[in-house]
Amino acid sequence: xxSVVLLGAGNVATHLYKAFLKSETVSVVQWYNxxxxxxxxxxxxxxxxxxxxxxxxxxIYIIAVSDDSISQLSSDLPFSNRxxxxxxxxxxxxxxxxxNKIGVFYPLQTFSKTAEIxxxxxxxxxxxxxxxxxxxxxxxxxxxxxKPHKITTEQRQTLHLAAVFVNNFTNQLYRIGHEICxxxxxxxxxxxxxxxxxxxxxxxxxxxxxxTGPAKRNDKKTIKRQLKLIEKEEHEAIYKLLAASIKxxxxxxxxxxxxx
Amino acid sequence: xxSVVLLGAGNVATHLYKAFLKSETVSVVQWYNxxxxxxxxxxxxxxxxxxxxxxxxxxIYIIAVSDDSISQLSSDLPFSNRxxxxxxxxxxxxxxxxxNKIGVFYPLQTFSKTAEIxxxxxxxxxxxxxxxxxxxxxxxxxxxxxKPHKITTEQRQTLHLAAVFVNNFTNQLYRIGHEICxxxxxxxxxxxxxxxxxxxxxxxxxxxxxxTGPAKRNDKKTIKRQLKLIEKEEHEAIYKLLAASIKxxxxxxxxxxxxx
Numbered sequence: 028x029x030s031v032v033l034l035g036a037g038n039v040a041t042h043l044y045k046a047f048l049k050s051e052t053v054s055v056v057q058w059y060n061x062x063x064x065x066x067x068x069x070x071x072x073x074x075x076x077x078x079x080x081x082x083x084x085x086x087i088y089i090i091a092v093s094d095d096s097i098s099q100l101s102s103d104l105p106f107s108n109r110x111x112x113x114x115x116x117x118x119x120x121x122x123x124x125x126x127n128k129i130g131v132f133y134p135l136q137t138f139s140k141t142a143e144i145x146x147x148x149x150x151x152x153x154x155x156x157x158x159x160x161x162x163x164x165x166x167x168x169x170x171x172x173x174k175p176h177k178i179t180t181e182q183r184q185t186l187h188l189a190a191v192f193v194n195n196f197t198n199q200l201y202r203i204g205h206e207i208c209x210x211x212x213x214x215x216x217x218x219x220x221x222x223x224x225x226x227x228x229x230x231x232x233x234x235x236x237x238x239t240g241p242a243k244r245n246d247k248k249t250i251k252r253q254l255k256l257i258e259k260e261e262h263e264a265i266y267k268l269l270a271a272s273i274k275x276x277x278x279x280x281x282x283x284x285x286x287x
Numbered sequence: 288x289x290s291v292v293l294l295g296a297g298n299v300a301t302h303l304y305k306a307f308l309k310s311e312t313v314s315v316v317q318w319y320n321x322x323x324x325x326x327x328x329x330x331x332x333x334x335x336x337x338x339x340x341x342x343x344x345x346x347i348y349i350i351a352v353s354d355d356s357i358s359q360l361s362s363d364l365p366f367s368n369r370x371x372x373x374x375x376x377x378x379x380x381x382x383x384x385x386x387n388k389i390g391v392f393y394p395l396q397t398f399s400k401t402a403e404i405x406x407x408x409x410x411x412x413x414x415x416x417x418x419x420x421x422x423x424x425x426x427x428x429x430x431x432x433x434k435p436h437k438i439t440t441e442q443r444q445t446l447h448l449a450a451v452f453v454n455n456f457t458n459q460l461y462r463i464g465h466e467i468c469x470x471x472x473x474x475x476x477x478x479x480x481x482x483x484x485x486x487x488x489x490x491x492x493x494x495x496x497x498x499t500g501p502a503k504r505n506d507k508k509t510i511k512r513q514l515k516l517i518e519k520e521e522h523e524a525i526y527k528l529l530a531a532s533i534k535x536x537x538x539x540x541x542x543x544x545x546x547x
Binding site for chain 1: 298353354355377395396397398399401402404408409410412436438441442444445446447448449450451452453454455456457458459460461462463464465467468470471472473475477478479480481482483484485486487488489490491492493494495496497498499500501502503506508509512513516517521522524525526528529530532533535536
């Protein structure tokens with residue numbers, strides 16, 4: 028049994044809590060948050076606290092707070108020589124106070140308050156300062172059914188950058204698709220199967236091989252026609268930049284496309 | 288039974304052929320292509336031809352050739368008063384020669400030669416010149432298990448534009464994610480669950496609600512750190528433009544982010 032104290036009440040903390048709850052080999056002995064109210068609804072199921080001085084003993088302390096608060100919170104912990112990890116994609120492991128054994132437990136997934144997650148599908152990137160603590164973090168990942176990946180800080184930060192492209196930026200393209208549909212009273216829902224297939228396809232082939240469409244075909248007529256159709260300057264700039272990027276990737280001559 | 292003649296040998300034609308083959312209410316009476324070789328491997332299963340003069344009679348002629356060739360091919364057809372449709376997202380219906388009954392049968396999906404498609408998930412956008420032909424096209428869509436959507440030319444072209452954003456451009460973001468991973472020897476596969484979840488999430492909530500990440504949080508520190516991490520100028524430009532777009536969508540002050 029791995030005992031855990033959770034610190035923080037955001038999306039990651041909440042999803043971790045739910046995943047731990049389902050696991051038979053993890054026990055959440057306590058949940059800390061600066062403001063009690065955010066986690067008080069869980070008070071029947073787990074010991075909650077807003078005081079660091081009241082923190083119980085556990086095998087792992089998981090700091091799942093905003094990036095800016097991680098370092099300070101790790102220094103404020105009133106104990107030493109225990110295992111303390113953060114869950115951030117971009118904060119360095121060394122930002123954690125070294126009075127404790129430090130590490131990173133980064134679930135590579137997008138967490139929203141309301142969307143349920145199949146946690147066993149989430150890759151967990153783990154990192155430790157002292158090698159002997161690696162097994163504990165790997166076991167914690169496996170205890171919630173996840174595949175642990177041992178990576179370096181640099182790899183994690185690179186992965187987080189790549190994640191911003193494939194997740195946040197992709198979602199913004201969905202948003203733009205939604206906006207464009209709305210201008211002509213088209214239900215965005217019609218695009219759902221296409222969006223799903225686009226995401227599925229790259230599990231069978233590389234994104235390079237999966238590319239299709241006017242930019243990939245260097246179909247200047249269609250590109251010109253589509254640029255004319257675009258109503259927002261912001262969308263036009265994104266269209267031009269990403270079409271040029273596709274052409275570059277596929278070695279197509281990329282003379283600038285102008286809107287008439 | 289709806290009888291069909293297919294014209295063209297690209298990805299759309301091939302996927303349509305396979306979908307029709309599975310249907311009990313559609314019969315492909317002939318498959319035409321300019322060059323016989325591209326479809327000769329199907330010669331045992333269907334009558335193939337490279338001569339327009341040999342075209343057989345059918346309820347619907349489906350022109351699934353490149354956008355630039357649609358108009359000419361429709362004029363070259365040696366008959367009149369039959370139902371002729373194209374499958375393009377962006378070509379106007381009126382580009383088809385009006386000696387025949389014209390329409391559009393646009394499957395809104397991304398088709399690659401090698402990726403298998405669950406055709407019943409594909410929305411089919413239909414359009415007709417004369418109202419009385421609408422039922423036939425809708426029936427054809429239903430015959431392959433698809434949902435038909437009656438839309439106008441303007442709506443179809445808008446939908447095609449939105450599709451370029453959510454499919455081609457999204458796929459290019461996957462490609463960039465892949466490139467970024469490779470620079471640090473990270474397997475792109477680790478991002479697959481995140482990519483799939485990002486696509487799934489917007490079936491439960493709007494892309495607006497689904498947004499997360501540093502730009503959405505207006506987390507300037509992380510954005511700055513990530514811009515430093517980016518090695519390619521092209522990726523930097525895309526990062527800046529899409530981060531700014533997210534901030535604009537979510538009404539965050541958007542002072543330009545500079546790379547140090």
